């Protein structure tokens with residue numbers, strides 16, 4: 175074997191997999207182009223993901239570029255008759271200083287690449303994978319430069335189109351939402367106070383998430399603004415200054431005067447779920463296995479839980495052969511519930527906003543009222559939003575959390 179494990183894809187899930195599996199003493203190859211170009215995308219990483227990245231020894235590289243999220247504020251901006259009042263969820267209520275941290279995607283990728291470069295069991299190839307021959311005992315993986323690498327296990331971290339998933343014949347269900355998400359990095363004049371604010375509109379959430387100060391910009395946030403495609407078209411045509419005015423209006427001037435520091439794309443919103451997380455000699459992680467709307471910062475946190483669980487089973491079961499069927503079976507069983515429950519929760523929340531149907535508004539308002547009034551329920555919801563209470567990978571659990 176040229177490697178124990180080949181990881182296809184060097185996005186955040188693939189790089190984290192390279193680090194986690196390399197640290198277990200497995201010989202890993204991470205193949206795929208580096209993707210650390212500056213973009214207008216950020217990810218909020220919750221407490222469990224931060225614990226995992228700290229255990230991998232990479233958190234110290236990430237922390238200086240990340241902003242803490244101490245409060246999550248939800249504002250009902252639907253205009254509904256039954257709109258509930260703004261609700262603050264505070265990390266301190268759950269015993270945490272912060273729910274997690276927000277960081278630019280490019281900074282996260284750069285930190286993971288740097289850590290991987292120092293991992294002695296990991297080799298980094300920047301070529302695309304062009305083909306797979308799955309066999310009973312191994313997989314032959316063909317790279318764009320003509321090299322073939324034999325490995326016991328392929329970890330597909332190659333994103334939503336996942337050529338590895340397709341090559342292994344794993345089916346998937348894919349669907350579209352009538353929404354696009356506009357992303358941007360913003361400078362503003364009013365401090366965010368370590369609070370992210372989600373305005374729930376009839377077109378989806380419009381979310382402002384804290385970013386750390388720089389030498390030139392003391393107040394910074396990232397924006398994910400979900401809207402109907404018909405609303406996006408006129409915004410696309412606006413100058414940066416006019417778009418900044420539209421954003422100020424959208425958040426009711428919460429952050430004062432806004433300047434666009436980086437203008438991102440309008441991303442079509444999709445959902446995808448793979449029919450299985452494994453096939454012989456293959457495990458899917460990250461968006462190769464599941465994609466959903468950017469609501470509640472669930473996507474990559476779930477992807478990192480895939481990686482942490484895979485590493486946990488390989489460590490616990492101690493297989494000579496990292497792609498042995500019993501390892502893959504254990505991984506498949508561990509992941510299904512977490513993926514399904516997150517997908518259903520995000521989908522439901524999004525659809526209740528889009529519905530514009532009075533009884534649904536009443537139910538949503540009642541749910542928020544219950545969360546506001548009943549502290550134990552609120553704490554439970556906050557904890558579950560950050561990490562599943564049951565069945566989370568051990569490395570992500572807080573000392574006070576039971577298995």
Ligand SMILES: Cc1cc2nc3c(=O)[nH]c(=O)nc-3n(C[C@H](O)[C@H](O)[C@H](O)COP(=O)(O)OP(=O)(O)OC[C@H]3O[C@@H](n4cnc5c(N)ncnc54)[C@H](O)[C@@H]3O)c2cc1C
Nearest residue numbers: 183185186187206217218303332333460461468473474475
């Ligand atoms: C607007 C927006 C906001 C979001 N905010 C959050 C958030 O706050 N918190 C959160 O947890 N999640 C968030 N997400 C989700 C998160 O961004 C994704 O879950 C995450 O980036 C997916 O990472 P990945 O490594 O699985 O896939 P990707 O980042 O897509 O990486 C896949 C990689 O595979 C490579 N590849 C493809 N084909 C091949 C091949 N043949 N050979 C080799 N390599 C290949 C690609 O080049 C790419 O680098 C957000 C998503 C969006 C759209």
